Amino acid sequence: MKNTFTALALAAILVGCDTPATYKDADGRQLVVSLDKVDIQDFATAGSTMLQSMVTSPAFNRAGANPVLQVGQITNDTGTNFDTSMLLVKITSPLVNAGRVRLLESDPVATAARNNTPGASVPVADFVLKGKILEDRAKSGSTKQSSFVFQLTLVEVKTSLAVWQQEKIVTKQGTMNSIGF
Amino acid sequence: MKTKLSLLALVFALSSCTTIIETGNKIEKTLSPPDAVNYVTTKPDGGFTPQINDQRFGDKIQMLAVRKSKLASGCMQVQFDLRNGSYLGQTVNVSFEWLGADGSITERQGNWMTTPLEPGALTTITAVALKPESTECRLRVLASR
Structure with a gap:
Protein backbone atom coordinates (compact mmCIF):
# COMPACT_ATOMS: atom_id res chain seq x y z
CA MET A 1 0.00 0.00 0.00
CA LYS A 2 2.82 2.36 1.02
CA ASN A 3 4.71 1.50 -2.16
CA THR A 4 1.64 2.24 -4.26
CA PHE A 5 1.29 5.67 -2.66
CA THR A 6 4.97 6.38 -3.23
CA ALA A 7 4.72 5.34 -6.87
CA LEU A 8 1.58 7.48 -7.33
CA ALA A 9 3.25 10.49 -5.72
CA LEU A 10 6.33 10.05 -7.92
CA ALA A 11 4.14 9.75 -11.02
CA ALA A 12 2.21 12.89 -10.01
CA ILE A 13 5.46 14.81 -9.57
CA LEU A 14 6.80 13.64 -12.92
CA VAL A 15 3.55 14.41 -14.76
CA GLY A 16 3.28 17.77 -12.99
CA CYS A 17 6.70 18.81 -14.31
CA ASP A 18 5.80 18.27 -17.96
CA THR A 19 5.10 21.34 -20.04
CA PRO A 20 2.61 20.95 -22.88
CA ALA A 21 3.69 22.28 -26.27
CA THR A 22 2.53 25.83 -26.98
CA TYR A 23 3.02 28.30 -29.84
CA LYS A 24 5.60 31.02 -29.29
CA ASP A 25 6.38 34.23 -31.11
CA ALA A 26 9.44 33.50 -33.28
CA ASP A 27 10.66 37.01 -32.47
CA GLY A 28 9.74 36.70 -28.80
CA ARG A 29 11.81 36.20 -25.68
CA GLN A 30 10.65 32.74 -24.68
CA LEU A 31 12.53 30.67 -27.23
CA VAL A 32 14.83 27.77 -26.40
CA VAL A 33 18.50 28.77 -26.16
CA SER A 34 20.64 25.79 -27.21
CA LEU A 35 24.31 25.43 -26.42
CA ASP A 36 25.05 22.91 -29.15
CA LYS A 37 23.35 24.44 -32.20
CA VAL A 38 22.48 27.68 -33.93
CA ASP A 39 18.98 28.68 -32.84
CA ILE A 40 16.42 30.45 -34.97
CA GLN A 41 16.94 33.66 -32.96
CA ASP A 42 20.70 33.48 -33.62
CA PHE A 43 20.08 33.57 -37.38
CA ALA A 44 17.73 36.51 -36.86
CA THR A 45 20.24 38.41 -34.73
CA ALA A 46 23.14 37.77 -37.10
CA GLY A 47 21.04 38.52 -40.18
CA SER A 48 19.64 41.81 -38.91
CA THR A 49 23.02 43.00 -37.61
CA MET A 50 24.68 42.24 -40.95
CA LEU A 51 21.86 43.79 -42.94
CA GLN A 52 22.16 47.02 -40.95
CA SER A 53 25.90 47.05 -41.53
CA MET A 54 25.65 46.32 -45.25
CA VAL A 55 23.11 49.04 -46.06
CA THR A 56 25.29 51.66 -44.37
CA SER A 57 28.44 50.66 -46.26
CA PRO A 58 29.69 53.31 -48.69
CA ALA A 59 29.95 50.84 -51.59
CA PHE A 60 26.34 49.74 -51.24
CA ASN A 61 25.13 53.32 -51.05
CA ARG A 62 27.19 54.32 -54.12
CA ALA A 63 25.63 51.56 -56.20
CA GLY A 64 22.51 53.50 -57.07
CA ALA A 65 18.84 52.95 -56.37
CA ASN A 66 18.48 49.19 -56.75
CA PRO A 67 21.59 47.23 -57.73
CA VAL A 68 21.39 43.61 -58.88
CA LEU A 69 22.46 41.17 -56.17
CA GLN A 70 23.38 37.54 -56.64
CA VAL A 71 23.82 35.10 -53.80
CA GLY A 72 27.11 33.22 -53.97
CA GLN A 73 28.28 30.32 -51.89
CA ILE A 74 27.47 30.33 -48.18
CA THR A 75 29.34 27.52 -46.44
CA ASN A 76 28.18 25.88 -43.25
CA ASP A 77 31.35 24.82 -41.43
CA THR A 78 29.63 24.05 -38.13
CA GLY A 79 29.03 20.59 -36.72
CA THR A 80 25.27 20.84 -37.14
CA ASN A 81 23.33 20.58 -40.35
CA PHE A 82 21.13 23.50 -41.37
CA ASP A 83 20.14 25.33 -44.51
CA THR A 84 22.09 28.55 -44.91
CA SER A 85 19.00 30.26 -46.30
CA MET A 86 17.99 30.57 -42.63
CA LEU A 87 20.54 33.39 -42.53
CA LEU A 88 20.38 34.63 -46.11
CA VAL A 89 16.65 35.30 -46.21
CA LYS A 90 16.98 37.54 -43.16
CA ILE A 91 19.21 39.75 -45.30
CA THR A 92 17.76 39.46 -48.78
CA SER A 93 14.03 39.58 -48.07
CA PRO A 94 13.97 43.04 -46.39
CA LEU A 95 16.17 44.39 -49.21
CA VAL A 96 14.03 42.90 -51.99
CA ASN A 97 10.73 43.88 -50.36
CA ALA A 98 11.91 47.45 -49.80
CA GLY A 99 13.03 47.65 -53.46
CA ARG A 100 16.63 48.27 -52.42
CA VAL A 101 18.06 45.42 -54.54
CA ARG A 102 16.99 43.25 -57.44
CA LEU A 103 17.82 39.67 -56.53
CA LEU A 104 19.09 37.46 -59.32
CA GLU A 105 17.44 34.04 -59.15
CA SER A 106 18.70 30.89 -60.85
CA ASP A 107 15.54 28.87 -60.57
CA PRO A 108 15.49 26.18 -63.33
CA VAL A 109 11.80 26.73 -64.13
CA ALA A 110 12.32 30.48 -64.49
CA THR A 111 15.42 29.86 -66.62
CA ALA A 112 13.53 27.48 -68.92
CA ALA A 113 10.66 29.98 -69.25
CA ARG A 114 13.11 32.76 -70.05
CA ASN A 115 14.83 30.65 -72.71
CA ASN A 116 11.46 30.26 -74.41
CA THR A 117 10.74 33.99 -74.24
CA PRO A 118 12.07 35.89 -77.26
CA GLY A 119 14.03 39.01 -76.38
CA ALA A 120 14.29 38.16 -72.67
CA SER A 121 17.59 39.05 -71.08
CA VAL A 122 19.15 38.63 -67.65
CA PRO A 123 20.74 41.65 -65.99
CA VAL A 124 24.34 41.30 -64.90
CA ALA A 125 24.85 41.20 -61.14
CA ASP A 126 26.43 44.26 -59.54
CA PHE A 127 27.23 42.42 -56.32
CA VAL A 128 27.69 38.85 -55.14
CA LEU A 129 27.08 38.00 -51.49
CA LYS A 130 29.16 35.13 -50.15
CA GLY A 131 29.98 33.85 -46.70
CA LYS A 132 30.78 31.24 -44.14
CA ILE A 133 29.35 30.08 -40.81
CA LEU A 134 31.85 28.65 -38.32
CA GLU A 135 31.79 27.48 -34.75
CA ASP A 136 34.09 27.41 -31.75
CA ARG A 137 33.46 25.44 -28.59
CA ALA A 138 35.10 25.72 -25.17
CA LYS A 139 34.48 24.12 -21.80
CA SER A 140 35.43 24.91 -18.23
CA GLY A 141 34.22 22.37 -15.69
CA SER A 142 30.57 21.81 -16.43
CA THR A 143 30.18 25.19 -18.16
CA LYS A 144 30.01 24.93 -21.93
CA GLN A 145 30.50 27.79 -24.35
CA SER A 146 29.56 27.81 -28.01
CA SER A 147 30.40 30.61 -30.39
CA PHE A 148 28.90 30.72 -33.85
CA VAL A 149 30.73 32.98 -36.27
CA PHE A 150 28.81 34.44 -39.20
CA GLN A 151 31.03 35.94 -41.91
CA LEU A 152 29.70 37.67 -45.00
CA THR A 153 31.44 39.43 -47.87
CA LEU A 154 29.95 41.61 -50.58
CA VAL A 155 31.94 41.38 -53.81
CA GLU A 156 31.64 44.04 -56.50
CA VAL A 157 31.39 42.08 -59.76
CA LYS A 158 33.02 44.57 -62.12
CA THR A 159 36.19 44.82 -59.99
CA SER A 160 36.07 41.49 -58.08
CA LEU A 161 36.85 43.52 -54.98
CA ALA A 162 35.37 42.84 -51.59
CA VAL A 163 33.59 46.11 -50.85
CA TRP A 164 32.00 45.13 -47.54
CA GLN A 165 32.77 42.49 -44.96
CA GLN A 166 31.18 41.75 -41.65
CA GLU A 167 31.61 39.20 -38.91
CA LYS A 168 29.01 38.63 -36.23
CA ILE A 169 29.76 36.28 -33.36
CA VAL A 170 26.94 34.82 -31.28
CA THR A 171 28.26 33.34 -28.04
CA LYS A 172 26.21 31.26 -25.63
CA GLN A 173 27.41 29.93 -22.28
CA GLY A 174 25.89 27.70 -19.64
CA THR A 175 25.60 24.20 -18.32
CA MET A 176 22.39 23.28 -20.11
CA ASN A 177 19.89 24.59 -22.64
CA SER A 178 17.39 27.10 -21.31
CA ILE A 179 14.34 29.09 -22.33
CA GLY A 180 14.36 32.80 -23.02
CA PHE A 181 16.71 35.60 -22.06
CA MET B 1 14.48 30.19 13.14
CA LYS B 2 12.59 28.68 10.20
CA THR B 3 12.89 31.94 8.23
CA LYS B 4 16.60 32.13 8.96
CA LEU B 5 17.08 28.59 7.76
CA SER B 6 15.11 29.32 4.57
CA LEU B 7 17.20 32.42 3.91
CA LEU B 8 20.39 30.52 4.53
CA ALA B 9 19.22 27.77 2.20
CA LEU B 10 18.35 30.37 -0.46
CA VAL B 11 21.72 32.10 -0.17
CA PHE B 12 23.47 28.72 -0.26
CA ALA B 13 21.47 27.61 -3.30
CA LEU B 14 22.23 30.85 -5.12
CA SER B 15 25.89 31.10 -4.21
CA SER B 16 26.94 27.48 -4.46
CA CYS B 17 26.90 27.40 -8.25
CA THR B 18 27.72 30.99 -9.12
CA THR B 19 29.98 33.92 -8.39
CA ILE B 20 29.08 36.64 -5.86
CA ILE B 21 28.29 39.09 -8.66
CA GLU B 22 25.99 36.60 -10.38
CA THR B 23 24.30 35.93 -7.03
CA GLY B 24 23.76 39.67 -6.57
CA ASN B 25 22.32 39.89 -10.06
CA LYS B 26 19.98 36.98 -9.42
CA ILE B 27 18.73 38.41 -6.10
CA GLU B 28 18.13 41.82 -7.69
CA LYS B 29 16.31 40.31 -10.66
CA THR B 30 14.15 38.22 -8.32
CA LEU B 31 13.16 41.37 -6.45
CA SER B 32 12.36 43.27 -9.68
CA PRO B 33 8.78 43.50 -10.90
CA PRO B 34 7.73 41.68 -14.09
CA ASP B 35 9.57 43.03 -17.10
CA ALA B 36 7.83 45.30 -19.54
CA VAL B 37 8.98 46.75 -22.86
Whole structure:
Protein backbone atom coordinates (compact mmCIF):
# COMPACT_ATOMS: atom_id res chain seq x y z
CA MET A 1 0.00 0.00 0.00
CA LYS A 2 2.82 2.36 1.02
CA ASN A 3 4.71 1.50 -2.16
CA THR A 4 1.64 2.24 -4.26
CA PHE A 5 1.29 5.67 -2.66
CA THR A 6 4.97 6.38 -3.23
CA ALA A 7 4.72 5.34 -6.87
CA LEU A 8 1.58 7.48 -7.33
CA ALA A 9 3.25 10.49 -5.72
CA LEU A 10 6.33 10.05 -7.92
CA ALA A 11 4.14 9.75 -11.02
CA ALA A 12 2.21 12.89 -10.01
CA ILE A 13 5.46 14.81 -9.57
CA LEU A 14 6.80 13.64 -12.92
CA VAL A 15 3.55 14.41 -14.76
CA GLY A 16 3.28 17.77 -12.99
CA CYS A 17 6.70 18.81 -14.31
CA ASP A 18 5.80 18.27 -17.96
CA THR A 19 5.10 21.34 -20.04
CA PRO A 20 2.61 20.95 -22.88
CA ALA A 21 3.69 22.28 -26.27
CA THR A 22 2.53 25.83 -26.98
CA TYR A 23 3.02 28.30 -29.84
CA LYS A 24 5.60 31.02 -29.29
CA ASP A 25 6.38 34.23 -31.11
CA ALA A 26 9.44 33.50 -33.28
CA ASP A 27 10.66 37.01 -32.47
CA GLY A 28 9.74 36.70 -28.80
CA ARG A 29 11.81 36.20 -25.68
CA GLN A 30 10.65 32.74 -24.68
CA LEU A 31 12.53 30.67 -27.23
CA VAL A 32 14.83 27.77 -26.40
CA VAL A 33 18.50 28.77 -26.16
CA SER A 34 20.64 25.79 -27.21
CA LEU A 35 24.31 25.43 -26.42
CA ASP A 36 25.05 22.91 -29.15
CA LYS A 37 23.35 24.44 -32.20
CA VAL A 38 22.48 27.68 -33.93
CA ASP A 39 18.98 28.68 -32.84
CA ILE A 40 16.42 30.45 -34.97
CA GLN A 41 16.94 33.66 -32.96
CA ASP A 42 20.70 33.48 -33.62
CA PHE A 43 20.08 33.57 -37.38
CA ALA A 44 17.73 36.51 -36.86
CA THR A 45 20.24 38.41 -34.73
CA ALA A 46 23.14 37.77 -37.10
CA GLY A 47 21.04 38.52 -40.18
CA SER A 48 19.64 41.81 -38.91
CA THR A 49 23.02 43.00 -37.61
CA MET A 50 24.68 42.24 -40.95
CA LEU A 51 21.86 43.79 -42.94
CA GLN A 52 22.16 47.02 -40.95
CA SER A 53 25.90 47.05 -41.53
CA MET A 54 25.65 46.32 -45.25
CA VAL A 55 23.11 49.04 -46.06
CA THR A 56 25.29 51.66 -44.37
CA SER A 57 28.44 50.66 -46.26
CA PRO A 58 29.69 53.31 -48.69
CA ALA A 59 29.95 50.84 -51.59
CA PHE A 60 26.34 49.74 -51.24
CA ASN A 61 25.13 53.32 -51.05
CA ARG A 62 27.19 54.32 -54.12
CA ALA A 63 25.63 51.56 -56.20
CA GLY A 64 22.51 53.50 -57.07
CA ALA A 65 18.84 52.95 -56.37
CA ASN A 66 18.48 49.19 -56.75
CA PRO A 67 21.59 47.23 -57.73
CA VAL A 68 21.39 43.61 -58.88
CA LEU A 69 22.46 41.17 -56.17
CA GLN A 70 23.38 37.54 -56.64
CA VAL A 71 23.82 35.10 -53.80
CA GLY A 72 27.11 33.22 -53.97
CA GLN A 73 28.28 30.32 -51.89
CA ILE A 74 27.47 30.33 -48.18
CA THR A 75 29.34 27.52 -46.44
CA ASN A 76 28.18 25.88 -43.25
CA ASP A 77 31.35 24.82 -41.43
CA THR A 78 29.63 24.05 -38.13
CA GLY A 79 29.03 20.59 -36.72
CA THR A 80 25.27 20.84 -37.14
CA ASN A 81 23.33 20.58 -40.35
CA PHE A 82 21.13 23.50 -41.37
CA ASP A 83 20.14 25.33 -44.51
CA THR A 84 22.09 28.55 -44.91
CA SER A 85 19.00 30.26 -46.30
CA MET A 86 17.99 30.57 -42.63
CA LEU A 87 20.54 33.39 -42.53
CA LEU A 88 20.38 34.63 -46.11
CA VAL A 89 16.65 35.30 -46.21
CA LYS A 90 16.98 37.54 -43.16
CA ILE A 91 19.21 39.75 -45.30
CA THR A 92 17.76 39.46 -48.78
CA SER A 93 14.03 39.58 -48.07
CA PRO A 94 13.97 43.04 -46.39
CA LEU A 95 16.17 44.39 -49.21
CA VAL A 96 14.03 42.90 -51.99
CA ASN A 97 10.73 43.88 -50.36
CA ALA A 98 11.91 47.45 -49.80
CA GLY A 99 13.03 47.65 -53.46
CA ARG A 100 16.63 48.27 -52.42
CA VAL A 101 18.06 45.42 -54.54
CA ARG A 102 16.99 43.25 -57.44
CA LEU A 103 17.82 39.67 -56.53
CA LEU A 104 19.09 37.46 -59.32
CA GLU A 105 17.44 34.04 -59.15
CA SER A 106 18.70 30.89 -60.85
CA ASP A 107 15.54 28.87 -60.57
CA PRO A 108 15.49 26.18 -63.33
CA VAL A 109 11.80 26.73 -64.13
CA ALA A 110 12.32 30.48 -64.49
CA THR A 111 15.42 29.86 -66.62
CA ALA A 112 13.53 27.48 -68.92
CA ALA A 113 10.66 29.98 -69.25
CA ARG A 114 13.11 32.76 -70.05
CA ASN A 115 14.83 30.65 -72.71
CA ASN A 116 11.46 30.26 -74.41
CA THR A 117 10.74 33.99 -74.24
CA PRO A 118 12.07 35.89 -77.26
CA GLY A 119 14.03 39.01 -76.38
CA ALA A 120 14.29 38.16 -72.67
CA SER A 121 17.59 39.05 -71.08
CA VAL A 122 19.15 38.63 -67.65
CA PRO A 123 20.74 41.65 -65.99
CA VAL A 124 24.34 41.30 -64.90
CA ALA A 125 24.85 41.20 -61.14
CA ASP A 126 26.43 44.26 -59.54
CA PHE A 127 27.23 42.42 -56.32
CA VAL A 128 27.69 38.85 -55.14
CA LEU A 129 27.08 38.00 -51.49
CA LYS A 130 29.16 35.13 -50.15
CA GLY A 131 29.98 33.85 -46.70
CA LYS A 132 30.78 31.24 -44.14
CA ILE A 133 29.35 30.08 -40.81
CA LEU A 134 31.85 28.65 -38.32
CA GLU A 135 31.79 27.48 -34.75
CA ASP A 136 34.09 27.41 -31.75
CA ARG A 137 33.46 25.44 -28.59
CA ALA A 138 35.10 25.72 -25.17
CA LYS A 139 34.48 24.12 -21.80
CA SER A 140 35.43 24.91 -18.23
CA GLY A 141 34.22 22.37 -15.69
CA SER A 142 30.57 21.81 -16.43
CA THR A 143 30.18 25.19 -18.16
CA LYS A 144 30.01 24.93 -21.93
CA GLN A 145 30.50 27.79 -24.35
CA SER A 146 29.56 27.81 -28.01
CA SER A 147 30.40 30.61 -30.39
CA PHE A 148 28.90 30.72 -33.85
CA VAL A 149 30.73 32.98 -36.27
CA PHE A 150 28.81 34.44 -39.20
CA GLN A 151 31.03 35.94 -41.91
CA LEU A 152 29.70 37.67 -45.00
CA THR A 153 31.44 39.43 -47.87
CA LEU A 154 29.95 41.61 -50.58
CA VAL A 155 31.94 41.38 -53.81
CA GLU A 156 31.64 44.04 -56.50
CA VAL A 157 31.39 42.08 -59.76
CA LYS A 158 33.02 44.57 -62.12
CA THR A 159 36.19 44.82 -59.99
CA SER A 160 36.07 41.49 -58.08
CA LEU A 161 36.85 43.52 -54.98
CA ALA A 162 35.37 42.84 -51.59
CA VAL A 163 33.59 46.11 -50.85
CA TRP A 164 32.00 45.13 -47.54
CA GLN A 165 32.77 42.49 -44.96
CA GLN A 166 31.18 41.75 -41.65
CA GLU A 167 31.61 39.20 -38.91
CA LYS A 168 29.01 38.63 -36.23
CA ILE A 169 29.76 36.28 -33.36
CA VAL A 170 26.94 34.82 -31.28
CA THR A 171 28.26 33.34 -28.04
CA LYS A 172 26.21 31.26 -25.63
CA GLN A 173 27.41 29.93 -22.28
CA GLY A 174 25.89 27.70 -19.64
CA THR A 175 25.60 24.20 -18.32
CA MET A 176 22.39 23.28 -20.11
CA ASN A 177 19.89 24.59 -22.64
CA SER A 178 17.39 27.10 -21.31
CA ILE A 179 14.34 29.09 -22.33
CA GLY A 180 14.36 32.80 -23.02
CA PHE A 181 16.71 35.60 -22.06
CA MET B 1 14.48 30.19 13.14
CA LYS B 2 12.59 28.68 10.20
CA THR B 3 12.89 31.94 8.23
CA LYS B 4 16.60 32.13 8.96
CA LEU B 5 17.08 28.59 7.76
CA SER B 6 15.11 29.32 4.57
CA LEU B 7 17.20 32.42 3.91
CA LEU B 8 20.39 30.52 4.53
CA ALA B 9 19.22 27.77 2.20
CA LEU B 10 18.35 30.37 -0.46
CA VAL B 11 21.72 32.10 -0.17
CA PHE B 12 23.47 28.72 -0.26
CA ALA B 13 21.47 27.61 -3.30
CA LEU B 14 22.23 30.85 -5.12
CA SER B 15 25.89 31.10 -4.21
CA SER B 16 26.94 27.48 -4.46
CA CYS B 17 26.90 27.40 -8.25
CA THR B 18 27.72 30.99 -9.12
CA THR B 19 29.98 33.92 -8.39
CA ILE B 20 29.08 36.64 -5.86
CA ILE B 21 28.29 39.09 -8.66
CA GLU B 22 25.99 36.60 -10.38
CA THR B 23 24.30 35.93 -7.03
CA GLY B 24 23.76 39.67 -6.57
CA ASN B 25 22.32 39.89 -10.06
CA LYS B 26 19.98 36.98 -9.42
CA ILE B 27 18.73 38.41 -6.10
CA GLU B 28 18.13 41.82 -7.69
CA LYS B 29 16.31 40.31 -10.66
CA THR B 30 14.15 38.22 -8.32
CA LEU B 31 13.16 41.37 -6.45
CA SER B 32 12.36 43.27 -9.68
CA PRO B 33 8.78 43.50 -10.90
CA PRO B 34 7.73 41.68 -14.09
CA ASP B 35 9.57 43.03 -17.10
CA ALA B 36 7.83 45.30 -19.54
CA VAL B 37 8.98 46.75 -22.86
CA ASN B 38 10.24 50.34 -22.83
CA TYR B 39 10.10 52.56 -25.91
CA VAL B 40 12.06 55.51 -27.23
CA THR B 41 10.60 57.21 -30.30
CA THR B 42 12.35 59.87 -32.35
CA LYS B 43 10.55 63.11 -33.13
CA PRO B 44 10.63 65.20 -36.33
CA ASP B 45 12.33 68.07 -34.45
CA GLY B 46 15.35 65.85 -33.66
CA GLY B 47 14.38 65.03 -30.08
CA PHE B 48 12.95 61.82 -28.69
CA THR B 49 10.08 60.63 -26.51
CA PRO B 50 10.78 57.92 -23.93
CA GLN B 51 8.02 55.65 -22.69
CA ILE B 52 9.24 53.80 -19.62
CA ASN B 53 7.03 50.88 -18.62
CA ASP B 54 9.59 49.02 -16.49
CA GLN B 55 10.67 51.74 -14.05
CA ARG B 56 13.38 49.67 -12.33
CA PHE B 57 15.10 48.98 -15.63
CA GLY B 58 14.48 52.56 -16.77
CA ASP B 59 16.37 53.82 -13.72
CA LYS B 60 19.40 51.71 -14.56
CA ILE B 61 19.65 52.20 -18.31
CA GLN B 62 20.00 55.80 -19.43
CA MET B 63 19.28 57.10 -22.90
CA LEU B 64 22.07 59.63 -23.39
CA ALA B 65 21.51 60.83 -26.94
CA VAL B 66 19.69 60.14 -30.18
CA ARG B 67 21.19 61.16 -33.52
CA LYS B 68 19.19 61.16 -36.74
CA SER B 69 20.72 61.53 -40.16
CA LYS B 70 19.93 60.84 -43.81
CA LEU B 71 22.14 58.46 -45.81
CA ALA B 72 23.20 58.93 -49.42
CA SER B 73 20.47 56.45 -50.40
CA GLY B 74 17.85 58.86 -49.03
CA CYS B 75 17.02 56.56 -46.11
CA MET B 76 17.17 57.55 -42.47
CA GLN B 77 19.70 56.36 -39.93
CA VAL B 78 19.20 56.74 -36.18
CA GLN B 79 21.77 56.09 -33.46
CA PHE B 80 20.72 55.64 -29.83
CA ASP B 81 23.38 55.98 -27.10
CA LEU B 82 22.53 53.84 -24.06
CA ARG B 83 24.46 53.68 -20.78
CA ASN B 84 24.30 51.27 -17.91
CA GLY B 85 24.13 53.63 -14.95
CA SER B 86 23.81 50.88 -12.33
CA TYR B 87 26.45 49.11 -10.24
CA LEU B 88 25.66 45.71 -11.74
CA GLY B 89 25.98 44.34 -15.24
CA GLN B 90 22.77 44.56 -17.25
CA THR B 91 21.70 42.86 -20.43
CA VAL B 92 19.81 45.09 -22.80
CA ASN B 93 17.66 43.60 -25.54
CA VAL B 94 16.62 45.91 -28.33
CA SER B 95 14.53 45.79 -31.47
CA PHE B 96 12.99 48.59 -33.51
CA GLU B 97 10.24 49.71 -35.83
CA TRP B 98 10.22 52.48 -38.40
CA LEU B 99 7.28 54.83 -38.71
CA GLY B 100 6.10 56.88 -41.65
CA ALA B 101 5.20 60.58 -41.50
CA ASP B 102 1.59 59.61 -40.70
CA GLY B 103 2.67 57.38 -37.80
CA SER B 104 2.03 54.05 -39.53
CA ILE B 105 4.60 51.27 -39.25
CA THR B 106 6.61 51.04 -42.46
CA GLU B 107 9.32 48.58 -41.42
CA ARG B 108 9.96 46.29 -38.52
CA GLN B 109 12.95 44.50 -37.15
CA GLY B 110 11.17 42.34 -34.64
CA ASN B 111 13.88 40.07 -33.29
CA TRP B 112 15.61 41.05 -30.04
CA MET B 113 19.29 41.88 -30.27
CA THR B 114 21.09 41.19 -27.00
CA THR B 115 23.81 43.48 -25.66
CA PRO B 116 25.45 42.77 -22.29
CA LEU B 117 26.52 46.02 -20.63
CA GLU B 118 29.09 46.25 -17.85
CA PRO B 119 28.46 48.83 -15.10
CA GLY B 120 28.99 52.29 -16.56
CA ALA B 121 29.38 50.93 -20.09
CA LEU B 122 27.98 52.77 -23.06
CA THR B 123 26.67 51.25 -26.28
CA THR B 124 25.35 52.71 -29.51
CA ILE B 125 22.41 51.05 -31.24
CA THR B 126 22.23 51.89 -34.93
CA ALA B 127 19.00 51.51 -36.88
CA VAL B 128 18.93 52.03 -40.63
CA ALA B 129 15.73 52.32 -42.63
CA LEU B 130 15.42 50.54 -45.96
CA LYS B 131 12.55 52.62 -47.29
CA PRO B 132 12.71 56.39 -47.88
CA GLU B 133 9.19 56.81 -46.46
CA SER B 134 10.43 55.66 -43.03
CA THR B 135 11.01 58.88 -41.10
CA GLU B 136 10.92 58.12 -37.38
CA CYS B 137 12.32 55.20 -35.41
CA ARG B 138 10.79 53.54 -32.35
CA LEU B 139 13.35 51.63 -30.30
CA ARG B 140 12.05 48.84 -28.06
CA VAL B 141 14.19 48.11 -25.00
CA LEU B 142 13.73 45.12 -22.72
CA ALA B 143 15.72 43.84 -19.75
CA SER B 144 16.82 40.23 -19.48
CA ARG B 145 15.14 38.24 -16.72
